[in-house]
Amino acid sequence: MENELNKQEDHNDESHIEHGGSQTLHVSGMYENWFLDYASYVILERAVPALEDGFKPVQRRIMHAMKELDDGRFNKVANIIGSTMQFHPHGDAAIGDAIVNLGQKDLLIDTQGNWGDVRTGDSAAAPRYIEARLSKLALDVVFNPKTTEWQLSYDGRKREPINLPVKFPLLLAQGVEGIAVGLATKIMPHNFVELIKGSIDILKGKEVSLYPDFPTGGQADFSNYNGGLKGGKIRVRARIEVHDNKTLLVKEIPYATTTTSLIDSIIKANDQGKIKIKKVIDNTAEHVEVEVQLGTGQSPDVAIAALYAFTDCEVSISPNACVIIDERPHFMSVNDILKVNTNNTINLLKRELEIQRAELLEKILFSSLEKIFIENRIYRKIEECETWEAVIQTIDKGLEPYKPDFYREITEEDIVRLTEIKIKRISKFDSFKADEVMKGLQDQLEEVEHHLANMIEYAISYFKDLLKKYGKGRERNTEIANFDTIQAAKVAANNAKLYVDRKEGFIGYALKKDESVEEVMECSDIDDIIVFRRDGKYMVTKIAEKLFVGKDIIHAEVYVKGDERKIYNCVYLDGKSGVSRVKRFQVLSFTRDREYDVTKGDKGSKVLYFSANPNGEAEIVGVSLSPNSKAKIKSFEYDFAELEIKGRTSQGNILTKYPVRRVTLVQEGVSTLPAVDLWFDESVGILNKDGNGKYLGKFKDEDKIIVIFDTGEYELTNFELTNRYDTRRIVVLEKFRPNKVITAVHYDTNNRAYYVKRFLIETTTMNKRFKFITDYPASRLLMATLQENPVVDISYKEGRKKSKTTEELKDYTDVMGWKALGKKLPYDTSVEAELTSEDDPVTEEQEKADAAKKKDDDVNDNVKTNQLGIF
Structure with a gap:
């Protein structure tokens, strides 16, 4: 009975039942099994890469086939496809497409x-017309048959690697896309240099944050990148330049688009009336250039905004990092993938060292056996032996006294190898040379043992060597940006100045003959403007070519929404009571084109004095009363610092009940706002108060930022949050501390020599660059820092030999003037300088010391001023 039940269960498992000699198949069960098999195959064998080496199976088989064909010369791609088909059970077209995809990544x-x-x-030419070979990088990091695990190919005739021993985060460097059954993977390509530096940081115990780098360049906003996991989003934009008022040039395009698809999307947007253009021309040759000719009256800035909004000049990419681990799909962040790849590299390097150690031990062992065999004339003793067993026993007996010195037991195989030594080699045996060879092997063994004992340092050195050999020319292509913040600032910087007709009440960027609001202030036709009038009314409105906002304007400027440090100081006459009041207020929110009141809104009210202060400055004003007033004191001063900052609707404090003739500025004010903590976000090049990026310190009104550029220039700027900095050219950006010494290593073309100089900032001009290296065409800056004790690795050439030394530059030379050459380095060619010391931390003690020094400087200035008799 039990056997019958088992038979029945077997029939059910096979999804069929017998009925009078015929069979009924359960199709649903068959489909379920077949579908699962198919889904597993597509996921594991076609669409999703393995985490270990970063390859899909077809890519791995292509690399293996190319290695088998490799002789240093180019091979026809058609030939590579044919060789790959020995391992890959699919058609030539799929293999050809995969080869082209790998070749276009310009890596392996x-x-x-x-x-x-x-x-x-x-598209690429036919496989019979194009050629390929493995790159030097591929030969260095992808292959090692000694550490490769092998399996039989699909037909059992060949062997192929299960995974290639890749000693580099290749998966992240190349990126990958694949659609399987029920899941997909989309890992973005990342920058070669940043990946290596990221691996080094991981080995040093630091946290890393990776952002993609696309071969097509452009700009990308990674605010919602989410580490490359599902649910994240990347916004990628083309780089658009304003050639003139009628022409835009697209210089770089978003990833996953082409110039053809970009042009098609622009034409489509024009047909839909979303953008007005005359013509689009593709001038792409060595570099991308799509010329967009604008329609009549079209503002370049508005056109750029429309291109981003309605065309493929901006695209959204949704990453989804999925990889195969132990034959199962897993979702991982790119930061975790880099950590796994880095650890995998360490393990591979360790296996290589262990193999090398084992080989060296064997070489040393056999060299020792050979020396003993020859020097002790053991080979003479076997001449009388009549059997092979006797020969083996004689040699083994001769080696007996030395066996305790060997790292393992001597086997019969070792003895057989001794018998294979030729008489010619025995007769020419040189004991001194043998000792030299063994010493060389022993030195190599000690070096390997040292590396094994210090794997982290060895791996860091390995990555640095990769960076040195292959990092040149692989700088970041895609600019990291924050479109919500940066784009508006960029648009504003590329348009006309804001002009105002104060008397007649007109503002706009087309009033060329009228008064400029501010010489350095620029605007665009998408900016908001805040306007204050003498009658106490103010409003926020959109800028236009010419716009009436009300007569008797006392102040107008570009409005920055949410600027908490912008404080307005005001003295106004209340028309109903005749009382003059003072108030300090902010404008943090508004309804566009709606009028608000600085005063209480009564008829006859008017503003007597007004100032706009970017950092909450509080000045001292002089108040002159009417000569006919009954006040005993007809002239006095008022300090706005005594007044609390309140909301815009507050009526303010009473200044005087008597008629005021005029209010004038007596003394410029200083900020009454508390010091603000600032950070610099290097990824987008902006200052912020949100804790993003590098902490700069506490800033008061008089504080400045110092920026050192790779051109050998420095510049002092204010710390307004609207500032933007080109991080591609910045070497140092810090809070300016006058007592901090700049240390720089530079090359002077005129003297054809390298110098170290240390200097203090002696200039005070803001927003102007000063060059502190010589102005000759090929002079260049190698390194600059504000660290107190900078330590630098200096690489140089002596003849054909490359050498490196470490210098502590604090005591290398004295502090000189900022125009001095400095002290000459004793190296002439191929000098490179790399800063290895960590930045000085910004501490509370440092902030207090800065404040104390500033206070002492102010006291000294006052003493000097009083001695001169100014007060």
Whole structure:
């Protein structure tokens, strides 16, 4: 009975039942099994890469086939496809497409011929016309048969790698896309240099944050990147330049688009009336250039905004990092992938060292056996032996006294190898040379043992070597930006100045003959403007070419929404009571084009004095009363610092009940706001109060920012949050502390020599760059820092030999003037300087010391001023 039940269960498992000699198949069960098999195959064998080496199976088989073909010369891609088909059970077209995809990434494959263009969408030539070979990087980091695990190919005729021993975060460097059954993967390409530096930081115990870098360049906002996990989003924009008022040039395009698809989207937006253009021309050759000719009356800034809004000049990409681990799909962040890849590299390097150690031990062992065998003339003793067993026993007996010195037991195989030594080699045996060889092997073994005992340092050195050999020319292509913050500032900076006709009440950027609001203030036709009038009314409105906002304007400027440090100081006459009041207020929110009141709103009210202060400055004003007033004191001073900052609707404090003739400025004010903590976000090049990026310190009104550029220039700026800094050119950006010494290493073309100089900032001019290296064409800055005790690794050439030394630059030379050359370095060619010391931390003690020094300087200035008799 039990056997019958088992038979029945077997039939059910096979999804069929017998009925009188015929069978009924359960199709649902068959589909379920087949579908699961198919889904597993697509996920594991086609669409999703393995975490260990970053390859899909077809890519791994292509690399293996190319390695088998490798002789240093180029091979026809058609030939590579044929070789790959020995391992990959699919058609030649799929393999050909995968090879072209790998070749276009310009990382593992050197290409020759027309391989297409990812920027324009042009396809590659036929496989019979193009050629490829493995790159030097691929040969260095991808292959090592000694550490490779092998399996039989699909037909059992060949062996292929299960995973290639890749000693580099290749998966993140190349990126990958794949659609499987029920899931997909989309890992963005990342910057080669940043990946290596990220691995080094991981080995040093630091946290890393990776952002993609696209070969097409452009700008990208990674605010919602989410580490590359599902649910994240990347906004990528083209780089658009204003050629003139009628022409825009698209210089770089978003990732996953082509110039063809970009032009098609622009034409479509024009047809839909979303943007007005005359013509679009593709001038792409060595570099991308799409010329967009604008329609009549179209503002370039408005056109740029429309291109981003309605065309493929901005695209949204949704990453989804999915990889295969132990034959199962897993979702991981790119930061975790980098950590796993870094640890995998350490393990591979360790295995290579262990293999090398084992080989060296074997070489040392056999060299020792050979020396003993020859020097002790053991080979003579075997001449009388009549059997092979006797020969083995004689040699083994001769080696007996030395066996305790060996790291393992001597086997019969070792003895057999001794018998294979030729007489010619025995006769020419040189004991001194043998000792030298063994010493060399022993030195190598000690070096390997040292590396094994210090794997982290060895791995860091390995990554630095990769960076040195292959990092040149692989700088970041895609600019990291924050579109919500930066784009508005960029638009404002590229348009006309804001003008105002105060008397007649007109503002706009087309009033060229009228008064400029401020010489340095620029605006665009998408900016908001805040306008204050003498009658106490104010409003926020959108800028236009010419706009009437009311007569008798006393102040107008570009409005920055949410600026909490912008404080307005005001003295006004209340028309109903005749009382003059003072108030300090902010304008943090508004309804556009609605009028608000600085005064209480009574008829006859008017503003007597007004100032706008970017950092909450509080000045002292002089108040002159009417000569006919009954007041005993007809002239007095008022300090706005005594007044509390309140909301815009507050009526203010009473200044005087008597008629005021005029209010004048007596003394410029200083900020009454508390010091603000500022950070610098290097990813987007802006200052912020949100804790993003590098902490700069506490800033008061008089504080400044110092910026050192890779051009050998420095500049002092204010700390307004609207400032934008080009992080690609910045070497140092810090809070300016006058007592901090700048240390720089630079090359002077005129003297053809390298110098170290240390100097203090002696200039006080703001927003102007000063060059502190010589102005000759090829003079360049190698390194600059504000660290108190900078330590620098200096690499240089002595003949053909490359050397490195470490210098502590604080005591290398004295502090000189900022125009001095400095002290000459004793190296002439191929000098490189790398700062290895950590930045000085910004501490509360440092802030207090700065404040104390500032106070002492102010006291000294006052003493000097009083001695001169100014007061």
